Amino acid sequence: MPLLENYALKQLNTFGVDVNAKLYVEIFSEADLLEVFSNQAVKENKLLVLGGGSNMLFTKDYDGLVVKISIKGIDVKEDGNDILVTAGAGEVWDSLVKYCVANEYAGIENLTLIPGTVGASPIQNIGAYGVEIKDVFESCTAFEIATGQIKTFSKADCGFAYRESVFKGKLKGQFIVTAVTYRLSRTAKLQTHYGAINAELERRGITTPTIADVSEVVAAIRVSKLPDPSTIGNAGSFFKNPIISQPVFDDLLAQFPDIPHYPAPDGRVKLAAGWLIEACGFKGVVEGNTGTWKNQALVLVNHGGATGQEVYRFSEKIINTVQQKFGVLLEREVNIF
């Protein structure tokens, strides 16, 4: 596998930040991984695993090896009424969703149009419209960098939580996901109560929606609200929704009676980060080459020529302003390099 030097990453991150990697290699199979990591010199470099680059912000050139995962392939097995779909880590996530919707395999239709790859889907336990990957995750295989072995992770092994997994936590930097298996179903249990899905189905006169209807409606809502990374650089929601304790929430509610809130695990309360940011006056703000999206303040954008440093500094300003107004600390969802 050729290691390329001083490789341009501008087309490989959806923020469109213009940076280079000291070294770059593209991987098409588990055998490629074994070959690359059998070279001791490679192991001495800092390592960044790259999927679709849709959940990262580069603040400088990457002074190490970028390993782009392009392992392809989709395999389907029947298991009673369930369908076990295994996809290579380099498959485009939304293409897999389209494939499953077309074949009437239910379970991931609410996750339509999320950018990125299959291999990244368990990393932050991707989620949208009330469904998370943990709801359909069966297992994944991953290459252990230290040993060169392929290990299998069950759902329990992955330690999934809101936008979290073991791969972002205690095993960070140790494994490269090579394939993921999802347990889907021939019997759809559609989730339409979240966000504007029901309202949009109603507007279309659909009373008994199919998997394809839900997927189409989710796609339409997303297109209307979110900037398309192919025309305006962004990495989706820049911050996680904060989860706070009930007593802290009770104090906030007394001051801000219309604050949106949702129940979270362990009796805590989830706030909508986008609402907090908008309430601080940031929606649609343009600051230099960066800013917040006009339809969703949670999304930071590159209006053209923004550096990662510029976007990062703007995110700090947002964090500080939200903290001053609400006493709530926003945590970045986007991975910073």
Ligand code: FAD
């Ligand atoms: P990358 O950005 O390339 O990588 C993300 C992280 O995962 C990095 O730390 C990387 O090192 C690691 N990684 C990637 N591949 C592997 C692998 N094979 N093995 C080990 N580690 C790996 N996210 C949601 O959860 N829900 C949404 O609804 C959503 N909507 C979005 C909308 C837009 C417009 C955009 C731009 C982003 C959105 N995102 C959303 C964020 C993003 O699409 C997801 O997090 C996605 O899973 C990232 O995939 P990727 O392949 O681009 O990962």
Ligand code: NAP
């Ligand atoms: P939205 O529908 O305007 O909702 C705003 C916030 O309220 C969301 O953050 C959502 O939390 C929460 N929410 C709404 N209805 C809820 C319910 N019934 N129960 C619990 N929480 C509820 O949000 P949006 O910005 O248009 O995004 C729609 C969906 O796509 C959301 O699920 C969002 O997470 C996902 N999305 C994610 C990204 C990303 O990069 N991570 C980017 C775009 C969209 P949750 O975010 O926890 O769902």
